[in-house]
Structures are given as C-alpha cells and as structure tokens.
Amino acid sequence: MSDTTFSGAFPAARLRRLRYHSGVRRLTRDTILSPDRFILPLFVRPGVGVRVPIGAMPGQYQLSIDELVKEVKEIEKLGIGGVMLFGIPETKDAVGSDAMCEHGIVAEAIKALKDVVGKDFLVISDVCFCEYTDHGHCGVLKKCGPGEADWDVDNDATLANLVKQTVAQAKSGVDMVAPSGMMDGMIGAIRRGLDENGFERIPIMSYAAKYASSFYGPFREAAESAPQFGDRRSYQMDPASAPGQAMREIELDVAEGADIIMVKPALPYLDIIRMAKDRFPGLPLAAYNVSGEYSMTKAAAANGWIDEQRVVLETLTSIQRAGATIILTYWAKDVANWLA
Numbered sequence: 233m234s235d236t237t238f239s240g241a242f243p244a245a246r247l248r249r250l251r252y253h254s255g256v257r258r259l260t261r262d263t264i265l266s267p268d269r270f271i272l273p274l275f276v277r278p279g280v281g282v283r284v285p286i287g288a289m290p291g292q293y294q295l296s297i298d299e300l301v302k303e304v305k306e307i308e309k310l311g312i313g314g315v316m317l318f319g320i321p322e323t324k325d326a327v328g329s330d331a332m333c334e335h336g337i338v339a340e341a342i343k344a345l346k347d348v349v350g351k352d353f354l355v356i357s358d359v360c361f362c363e364y365t366d367h368g369h370c371g372v373l374k375k376c377g378p379g380e381a382d383w384d385v386d387n388d389a390t391l392a393n394l395v396k397q398t399v400a401q402a403k404s405g406v407d408m409v410a411p412s413g414m415m416d417g418m419i420g421a422i423r424r425g426l427d428e429n430g431f432e433r434i435p436i437m438s439y440a441a442k443y444a445s446s447f448y449g450p451f452r453e454a455a456e457s458a459p460q461f462g463d464r465r466s467y468q469m470d471p472a473s474a475p476g477q478a479m480r481e482i483e484l485d486v487a488e489g490a491d492i493i494m495v496k497p498a499l500p501y502l503d504i505i506r507m508a509k510d511r512f513p514g515l516p517l518a519a520y521n522v523s524g525e526y527s528m529t530k531a532a533a534a535n536g537w538i539d540e541q542r543v544v545l546e547t548l549t550s551i552q553r554a555g556a557t558i559i560l561t562y563w564a565k566d567v568a569n570w571l572a
C-alpha cells in the first residue's frame with residue numbers, strides 16, 4: 233500500500249486509539265450513570281405485611297405502608313435519589329376522593345416515609361387521578377356527546393381537584409410533586425394552590441411532554457388504573473404529532489411555574505428528550521423509563537435473548553446521553569447494585 237492510497241487524516245487520525253485501553257475508554261466517557269439521579273417509582277396499597285408481585289413487571293410489587301417503609305430504607309442505603317409514589321386506594325369513586333384526602337393511601341405513605349428517611353432523600357408523589365377513580369380516567373368526567381361512551385375528562389373541573397390532591401400531599405410532608413394528568417393549565421393551578429397554602433418551597437416536576445403510549449400497559453396492571461372505557465388520547469399527546477408540540481407543552485408548563493420538566497416515555501422518545509435539552513438548556517430535564525420499556529427487557533432477558541444488565545445500562549446511558557439528567561426507572565435498585 234502506498235501513501236497515495238490514503239487521503240485526508242488517516243493514518244495520523246485513528247479513532248481506535250481511544251478504544252484499546254480500558255483506562256482510556258473510561259477517561260473519555262461523557263455519560264456517567266449515578267444512582268443519586270435515579271427515582272424509583274413505587275406502588276402503595278392498603279393492608280399490613282402486603283407484598284403483591286406485579287405479574288407484568290417481574291421484581292416490582294404493590295406494597296402496604298409497613299412494607300414500603302422497609303423497602304425505602306433499603307433504597308435510601310443504596311444511594312438512590314428518591315422514590316415516586318403511586319397509590320392504590322381501598323375504594324375508588326367517580327372523582328378519586330382518596331387522592332384528595334389527608335388520610336388517603338398516598339398521604340399516609342408520605343407521612344410514614346418522611347418519619348424514617350434522612351433529609352437528603354426525596355419523597356415525590358405522582359399527582360393524577362387515574363388510580364383513584366372507578367372509571368380509570370385522569371380526572372372528573374363530563375358528557376361530551378350523545379353516545380353511551382361519550383364521556384371525557386372535564387379539564388377545568390379537574391384542576392380544582394388536582395389542587396386538593398397536591399395540597400393533601402404537601403400537608404403530609406411530600407418533598408416534590410409530579411403532576412402527570414396532562415390537563416391544560418394544571419401546573420399554574422397547582423403552583424397557585426401550593427403557594428396559597430404556604431408551600432411555595434415545594435418544587436413541581438411536570439410530566440410536561442407525556443404521550444398517549446402503549447408502553448404504559450404493565451403500569452396499568454400495577455396501579456390498577458386502566459381506563460374502563462375509551463383511552464387517554466384526548467389529553468395525552470399523539471406520538472405522531474410534531475415534536476414542536478412537545479416544546480409548546482414544556483414552554484407553557486415552565487411559564488406556569490414548572491421547576492423540572494419530564495419527557496415520557498423515554499426510549500421511544502429520545503428525539504424529544506434531545507430537543508428539549510437543546511431548547512431549554514437552563515431547565516433540569518427528567519425522563520421516565522416506563523413500565524413497557526421495563527417489561528420488554530425483562531421478558532427478553534428471561535428468555536435468555538439479551539443480557540439484562542448490559543441492556544439496561546446501555547438503555548439508561550442512551551436516555552442520559554439524549555439529555556435527561558434525571559431518570560425515573562424501575563431498575564434503580566438493580567443499577568445501584570451493579571454500579572456499586
């Protein structure tokens with residue numbers, strides 16, 4: 233081979249020089265996963281000593297408050313940033329009363345946890361009604377047509393209830409609230425509600441760009457929150473909508489007082505995460521690695537088709553590389569153990 237075979241930078245430039253030595257690979261890594269940026273979603277239900285395995289999400293459980301407390305003590309020891317609570321109430325009704333009650337399942341869980349965790353550990357609550365309503369929709373319903381199934385979530389009536397839910401959680405001692413219902417104006421309403429009740433220091437992590445995704449399937453088993461009719465396409469975003477619409481959602485939430493913004497799901501929406509990071513570099517950005525992403529990987533690993541640990545670390549690295557510095561993931565414990 234004569235030198236004239238080569239044009240341009242090669243052989244002086246050889247990118248493989250950065251790859252031969254593991255120390256050089258480590259030194260030149262840009263995306264470092266750290267458990268203190270992970271939030272573990274947990275499901276709490278009534279009872280004592282209850283630990284119900286979630287069929288579609290191997291390794292995840294519905295926990296009674298006493299079991300939740302034990303679990304969270306372990307999670308805190310692993311250096312995980314915090315937990316996000318979802319409640320399955322004793323009784324559901326048309327408006328989701330349990331969620332607005334200071335003695336509701338999540339309110340009680342928050343109190344129990346805040347009694348035992350250290351001041352560095354975050355107890356975050358999801359703010360939404362689908363787990364608490366008997367119809368499984370994310371707010372109160374109103375008739376929207378002549379047909380039997382012509383009911384839809386009443387946006388503005390739901391806002392008032394979201395405020396009640398958030399204030400109940402704040403009174404219980406929650407550190408941060410995460411509204412996920414995709415109602416227009418919800419961040420502004422919640423911000424005002426918190427401030428009027430003296431909770432101006434509580435941050436809002438908004439599920440700002442949340443898509444109507446089939447990847448939530450296993451979660452709805454876990455939270456017993458599947459809609460009893462219809463779907464969530466009149467409030468959650470259309471996956472095929474222009475990415476700019478996600479940016480509008482984020483912009484509005486920030487204008488209304490969101491402190492942290494979230495994109496959800498994560499893996500099928502890495503483009504949205506990247507766009508949000510570029511467009512809003514001054515905002516902390518979270519991504520929710522949702523139940524379907526978890527279950528698919530678990531199923532493939534159980535079949536021996538993929539190596540769970542390596543696939544999970546690669547997945548979370550991709551989500552962080554796309555721009556999310558905060559990741560909600562059901563793998564938080566496993567990853568903390570793997571990285572330890």
Ligand code: PBG
Nearest residue numbers: 360362412447448451522523524
């Ligand atoms: C709504 C909510 C959902 C998830 C988080 N918050 C379900 C939905 O919108 O139907 C899904 C999370 C997951 O799939 O892991 N309260």
